[in-house]
Amino acid sequence: MNDNIGPSAGTSDPSANSDATEKNISQNIVWHETTVDRAAREANLTQRGTVVWFTGLSGCGKSTIANELDGLLIARGAAATLLDGDNVRHGLCAPPSGLSGEHGEAFAERFGLGFSPVDREENIRRIGAVAALMANAGLITLAAFVSPYRRDRDRVRRMVESDGKPGDFLEVFVDTPLEICKQRDPKGLYKKAIAGEIAHFTGISDPYEAPEAPEIHLKFREGMTPADAAAEILQAMVDLGRFTAR
Numbered sequence: 138m139n140d141n142i143g144p145s146a147g148t149s150d151p152s153a154n155s156d157a158t159e160k161n162i163s164q165n166i167v168w169h170e171t172t173v174d175r176a177a178r179e180a181n182l183t184q185r186g187t188v189v190w191f192t193g194l195s196g197c198g199k200s201t202i203a204n205e206l207d208g209l210l211i212a213r214g215a216a217a218t219l220l221d222g223d224n225v226r227h228g229l230c231a232p233p234s235g236l237s238g239e240h241g242e243a244f245a246e247r248f249g250l251g252f253s254p255v256d257r258e259e260n261i262r263r264i265g266a267v268a269a270l271m272a273n274a275g276l277i278t279l280a281a282f283v284s285p286y287r288r289d290r291d292r293v294r295r296m297v298e299s300d301g302k303p304g305d306f307l308e309v310f311v312d313t314p315l316e317i318c319k320q321r322d323p324k325g326l327y328k329k330a331i332a333g334e335i336a337h338f339t340g341i342s343d344p345y346e347a348p349e350a351p352e353i354h355l356k357f358r359e360g361m362t363p364a365d366a367a368a369e370i371l372q373a374m375v376d377l378g379r380f381t382a383r
C-alpha cells in the first residue's frame with residue numbers, strides 16, 4: 138500500500154515555522170544545560186537511545202508487533218519502553234471526556250484531544266516530545282501511533298534527530314492493506330466507522346499518508362506472524378547499527 142488512503146490530507150498550516158533546534162523559545166524561557174549528559178546515561182545502559190516509530194492504519198498490527206519487539210529487546214538486555222496510541226490517549230493525550238470530571242469543561246475542551254487533523258497534530262507533537270526525552274535518557278523507545286500525516290511524523294523525526302543525531306529515529310511502516318485491517322477489525326471500529334458512527338476514521342473518512350522512505354517497510358505477507366514481524370525489525374535494527382545484543 139503505497140498510495141494515500143481516503144480524502145485528501147491536511148493538517149493545520151504551520152503558521153509558525155517551529156525550529157526544533159531553537160533552545161530559547163522565548164526571552165523568559167532559557168535552556169538549562171544539565172551536568173549529566175546523554176552520553177553518560179547511554180554509557181551506563183551500553184546502548185544508543187533510539188525512537189522506533191510504528192505508523193499504519195488501525196488494525197494493521199502496530200500494537201501487537203511493537204509489543205512483541207519490546208519483549209525481544211527486554212529479553213536481550215536492552216533498556217526499552219513502549220508508548221502505545223490507545224494507552225497514551227488514556228493519559229497524556231486524553232479526550233475531553235477523560236478530563237472534564239477532574240478539570241472541568243473549559244479545560245477539557247482546551248486540552249482534550251480527538252481525531253481532527255489539528256488534534257492528531259497535537260497528539261503526535263506531545264508524544265514526539267516525550268519520545269525524544271526518552272531517547273535522550275538512552276532508552277530504545279517504541280512508539281505505536283496511527284500518525285496518519287507525513288508532516289507530523291517528519292516533525293517528530295526532526296525533533297528526535299536534532300536532540301540527538303541522524304539515525305536516532307527509525308520509521309516502521311506497518312503496511313497492511315485496508316481490506317485486511319477491515320477484516321481483522323479487532324475493536325469493531327471499522328464496522329462503526331463504515332456505519333457512520335465514528336467521524337474522521339483513518340482509511341474510511343480520513344486520509345492516511347504512507348511514508349515515502351521508511352527505514353523499515355513491513356509489507357503484509359500471508360502467513361507472517363507478529364513474532365516474524367518483530368524479529369524482522371530487530372534484525373533491521375542490528376543491521377542499521379541501532380542494537381547489539383549482549
Ligand SMILES: Nc1ncnc2c1ncn2[C@@H]1O[C@H](COP(=O)(O)OS(=O)(=O)O)[C@@H](OP(=O)(O)O)[C@H]1O
Nearest residue numbers: 195196222252257260282283284285336337338339
Ligand atoms: N477516528 C479515528 N481514527 C483512527 N483511530 C481511532 C479513531 N477513533 C478512535 N480510534 C482509536 O484510537 C487509536 C488511534 O490513536 P492514535 O493516537 O494512534 O491516533 S493518531 O496517531 O493521533 O492518528 C486507534 O488505535 P489503533 O487501532 O491501535 O491504531 C483506534 O483504536
Ligand SMILES: Nc1ncnc2c1ncn2[C@@H]1O[C@H](COP(=O)(O)OP(=O)(O)O)[C@@H](O)[C@H]1O
Nearest residue numbers: 194195196197198199200201321323361362363
Ligand atoms: N502479522 C501480524 N502482525 C500483527 N498483527 C496481526 C498479524 N496477523 C494477525 N494480526 C492480528 O491483527 C490485529 C492487529 O491489531 P493491533 O495490533 O491492535 O493493530 P493496531 O495497533 O495497528 O491497531 C491483532 O488482533 C493481531 O492479533
